[in-house]
Amino acid sequence: MLIGIDVGGTTTDAVVVDGNMVVKTAYVPTDHDNLLKCLLLALDELVQDIDTGKIERVVLSTTLITNMIAEGKTDPVALVLIPGPGTNPRDYTLGESIILDGAIDFRGKEIDRLKESQIKEAAFKIKAQGLSRVAVVGKFCQRNHSHELKVAEILAFALPGVKIEMGHKVSGQLNFPRRAATTMLTAATKDRYEQFALDMAAALRERKISAPVYILKADGGTLPLDKSVQMPVETIFSGPAASIMGVLALTEPGQSCVVVDIGGTTTDLALILSGKPLLSAKGARVGSLLTHVRAFAVKSVAIGGDSTVAVSGGCLSVGPKRNGPPLCMGGTLPTPTDALRVLGLTKIGDAAKAEKAMQIVAEGLGCTAKEAAQKVVDAVVDKIVFEVNEMFREWEQEPAYRIWEIMKRELLSARSVVGVGGGAPPLVPLVAGRLGIAAIVPEYASVANAIGAAVARPTLTLNLHIDTEKGEFSVAEEGLTGRVSDQKMTPEDAERLARRLLAERAVRLGISEYAGEAEVTYSEVFNMIRGWSTVGRLLDVRMEILAGLLPSWGRC
């Protein structure tokens, strides 16, 4: 049996899945001040009459990191940058930072030395500010770790007990400001996240649940809870990821569809193309910071069942604010839910109150209550349809750097709209109708998120960079480096090396049984020519275990 629990904005949803059957569901209201408590409440309700010995796996998706960042409850961090030549670091929106001399170039060559006295000064400054967490990030330090290591060593010696995170350990992808932001967020959330992980593990022991516990990441993959403390930021936005994995689990494999998750305040949109959820081209935006966190491309639109409906000067507007529950459910102001009730598209709430709500709107518009209801629903559908089309347009317009990428991206279109979330059943058929494609609202749509968490498999990414002229390779994700001796290494050789390194990394992360699922998602080779002869090759390989479902979930 598999357990999936998704802590959402208003409710925490939980399911027990056995094979391809949903055995049990549970809902508890989310308590943002005590996520652990509401997770355990949901769990307790779920396992009341279940043999805990039969539980094979527990997967959690939490808003812990999202909330910490949104509420400013992260720990203060000293940011130490080694930017080298290029952009003035003040042009980045990273907040206050200490800037050090020293530089590494794109090939990993040292082009300017560190100044030890400057690092000691930095230590003095950090001490004076009373900070106990430091993020050290250098430009191109993923291609040569020496500067970050040296700075961390000197700081550790000068500041005993201070925790230091280094950029090359957090991400090896190109983009220095994103790496700086991600490293800073890692340092700022790690301690509290670790505490949560420890408390969770203890609570499960108390309940005699010995099954492995996983956490869901923004890319729809699971990671053992104890390993996830190394990369807490990866668990951000796991809610939308859970819903998308749920849709993947509840619909036919291999299809292309638009995922529409309609809640009270917002509607989340996502794309699944040929059975693969679309990842955002760059990392996720976390608050005001752009990061390297791999996440599904999710577009959040400020419209939902509880959005405020207002008429001003004969003009109707819906959202972006939410004003409590719909009038038909005890609220005070008209909402799209009231409109749906009047049109008979939903059975929830009180019909007379809904009528009254639409009467208010009708007065402003000079029409009947029913006509007003139709206009409100049209406005909501218009907005969602517009945003779905925008999302496709943006995807088509994503930059491409090779001829084949430009030629290949023909207009891929979705065959269906899949609705999940409370607001989906009445609205999704209307959205699909306007887009001229099929509407699907799967059974269990309301707990799709928890199902998604329960049956998601681990994901893993490994970026390998090889420079045969220097005889070196480096792995972006964990600061691993090594030697290569073959000057004429082929892309196939590089892919073999990547596969081996990925398997080793999978072991370290406790997900070795999935290493065989890894595929090459990007591979490039460049001959380095100096004068008129080849002096070496640069090879880059990205190998990934992409988001997917556990084999035991053989639903479709």
Added chain:
Amino acid sequence: MSSKGKSGKTGLIFFPAFDWAISPTHPEREERLLYTRDQIFEEGLMDLPQIAEYKPRLAEKKDVARAHFCVPDVESQVTKAHLIAAGSTLTLADALEKGEIRNGFALVRPPGHHSMRVVHGNRGFCNINNMAILVEYLRTNYGHKRIAVIDTDVHHGDGTQDIFWHDPDVLCLSFHQDGHTLYPGSGFVNEMGGPQALARTLNIPLPPGTTDEGIHYVLDNLILPILDEFKPDLILNSAGQDNHYTDPLANMRFSANGYARLSEKLAPDLCVLEGGYAVETALPYVNTGIIQAMAGLDYSHVKEPDYVPGRFVQTGGMVREIEHTVAQVQKIWEQRDELVKDALEGLGDFYRRKRRIFYDTDMINENQEEVVRLCPDCAGYMTISTSAERGYGILNSAFCVSIPRSACSSCRDDAKEEYEEHVDDKRIGYVLMQDKDKDRFKFYDNS
């Protein structure tokens, strides 16, 4: 108008054509923009609010035919990579005209400024002229009349010069390393344009070893004042990066900071990358600097690892030579109206020139005779007889007819007659017609 003072983002298209090369070890190969990619991606430039990244598109056949006579046709002369590089400039032109961006930089390869009006093959690493295609597109689709093209590549922009040779509304200004010492061996002060457009082509040959100081002297004392007087609708920049002191194919002493300052002062509306082959030591830094300058960002932190200010100093002789050249070109510019008047007085109804053009990359020799009608009512139609040889055999021959925008009825009728006369003439391989007025293009195969 230059982009100076305008608000909005800088549009950027980065198309490194990582799957296209002239040959595996050629300077124009896959690796050329690799380190530039690493640098600008690592800088996170695309994420900055001042910059908007665009996806390139393919130029259409028509976009190419508006600027070139491709023999025998467009398809035979271009690959997808060429169409994408050219199309990138058009995407940015649309964004500029729609007001989405204040200026734009097409950081693309393959380059184009050595491609002339007639194309039989690759010359100087170029098949089609991205800049000329952009100019013709802007004029046809957005009605711009006066455009200034400033070519800052180390090599003379002879292709662009050829295409706008007779056009008084396109100012083609190129500074470059003296043609006595570098490919393509042209671009001297006395190359000033056709009789109707004299001094709308201006060339500033500079001595090898010219530094930031020399190039900024030319910019401040010649180029910027001329632009003030020419008052173009748009300023476009053929932004080659091979004036850099580390370029393996040339001998100048320009720095990344010098390039960034140039971009800031010139404030072009659109920039198109041309050459630049110091793939590790120059391009990552020069491109970063140009992007920053165009976006109004601080570029003072961009510096080549081995550069120190004051590293290069010009000799007194070089300084005097540059000052002398600037004075000569200034004089030509000031006398532009008299030069045209005098030239036209000495000519009849037609102007002819015969030329031999060498295609270094493809080893082709072309013989050309160009005839322009000196029409009092319009720009005058043009015909070109061309034949290309490779080795001892004729490769292709063609007769080309061009009808200008706003052609008078007499030029239109005569041009049509010329076309009809050469159709089915077995001595000529192909007959091509470029009707810029109606934006229609014909290719006829005489065999």
